[in-house]
Amino acid sequence: MRRRAAALAVPFSAVLLAMSSCASIPEDWKTPAFLRSDSDQMDTRLPSVTGKVGEAPKVDFEGKAPPGEQISGVAKKGSGEGALIRNDDLLQVQMVDYQWTGKGKGEQKQSSYERGAPVLLNLEEMSDDLRKNLVNQPVGSRVVFVFPGQDPEEAKAMGQPSPEPGDQVSIVDVEKRYGKGDIVDGEQTTDGGDGLPTVPDAGHGKPEITIPEDTDPPKKLKTVDLIEGDGPEVTDEQQVVVQYTGAQWSDGKIFDSTWDKGGKPFTFAVGQGQVIKGWDQGLKGKKVGSRVMLVIPPDLAYGKDAPNGAPKGTLVFVVDILGAVDSTPPPQADAGDGDKKDDKDAKKDDEKDSKNKDDEGKKDDGDK
Template sequence: MRRRAAALAVPFSAVLLAVTSCGAIPEEWRTPAFMRSDEPEFDERLPTVTGDVGEEPDVEFPSIAPPGEQISGVAHRGAGEGALVRTDDMIVADIVDYQWTGEGEAEKTNSTYDTGTPVLLELAQMNEELTGSLADQPVGSRVVFNFPAQDPAEAASMGQPEPEPGDSVSIVDIRSRFGRGDVVPGEQTTDGGGDGLPTAPDPGHDRPEITIPEDTDPPGGLESTRLIEGDGPEVEAEQQLVVQYTGVTWNDGEVFDSTWDRGGAPATFPIGVGQVIEGWDEGLVGQKVGSRVMLTIPEDLAYGEAAAESGSPEGTLVFVVDILGAVDSPPAPEPEASGEPEASAEPEG
């Protein structure tokens, strides 16, 4: 499905990025309510965080020096939707960062509430000290992290600028989660087909079985069929999508790629920016979140005539895609000032 190998621009906050280097779930995978532990005692060295999850929190720092060690605590345990966050989930979260410089003194350095762009965190890419604090929390929880300042000598050895004095504090609000086995809700109203197109009955929480019509030439252009009509917002270019998908080649109907063959863990990627094949960019932008879409993609919008040279599937491709979520990308960081005076637009004199 990808056009080329490229690192995804997962929008971690600066703090979490430095330290580290969610839909429905099958009923039988849910954790019973009686197995949930009580809210743990909140470490008194952490700042007091109040306010409703989903809104910018009110933060009060204690009149002590920054602890100088990594600690965390649950400021609020959400009601969730019956399923708890797992260590290999993706979560959509709002993050507010502070630099804690002294007794009761701190400065806010970042907030997704200010930009209106929550981040998508892949917990499997994070270390256990972070995931351990987020795992087993319901959606709607608020977790507070304190990170010690990086050692200046270590930063210098890595070619990084001298770290700011004091500890860093990150407040993480869990808005939603995506996990293994997730599919879009809703009833599939068609299996596809018609006019010589493939069919794919509703597979439940399993890999779709896509059937290519016999003795039929593939369509000459991109064909998009909604198997389930979602009721979420329309997908926009430059968003980060979370999907389940299966792809087969028209020539033989064989599966060449599927999230279900990787344990049903959803995939994430940016859409509409040339990071995936053109048929995905054209066929998924404008679809509604919560939709299941069958895409029949001609060769020129897939991997092209030279597909075999790169080991990619050849010819017309057919995908069934569940659009689980779409997350806005954060604004690009403003370029740092060079410190040199700007050239004058008009010559002096």
């Protein structure tokens, strides 16, 4: 599936995003997460992080000063149920960030627990140095990262605001993993047909799509639940994790499939223009765990004469919905005085006033 916009930006901690490139981490910052001896021990310079994974962690900086270099470690190991995390997995995590301002002092900066929205973290986009404490851990693990703060002179030279003092701490709780070859459960209840393509029940791997002969494609979007999942319904702005296969109606040829790429799941945000309109419209309201056939007319795909080698005409997709998470909302601005409107309402009013002014100007010019 080709995105119609730029590559999806993972709604992740600004700290880890900024540090995810190997080149951005000076070699002398890279400190082993464990001190190797007869047994693995946590680096004692890390803050104390306690509490149940699945709930906001309790972080204690007492008696410890910011180390001024990158360190990390596993604060709590998961239960061991299910497969271990692989270095190309997509993880659903909760994320809490702190600013470690001085000895025994730390301030929470953001929490996905408080925002009510987990984060999708693509390990393949992270450096080995960052993902090493996540790989080979079971789901349910908690990992702590510490990053040195930016040098004030460096920030000034780059024209950036003066950074906060101290180091940055990120706590990552792994809730779920998605990996190559993941499938939906459930039983297929229909093959499609009745003027639409058929998809025989041949297991939950790569589907086979057969286009009906001597049949014109429908002019409107059609959706068929081949397998109906029992998860929550997909809603606008959610990050969705899927497997898919796409074929052209005109010749039945497969032009794209996650299964042909090792079965690595694909992610996108619903209703944000990151994929073709037929996906945004056809997958909204479908349940997680479903296998859905989408028959998408050209006006909701790439058009009759698709540019740049994109598939033409009516397209047929079979999409397995593996998961869906709410996108992390932006931090709320301070409300200020009680009689002030929030930014969203103020923006609407500004747009309304601007429109009224434009309309008045058009009337003066004799326009309708």
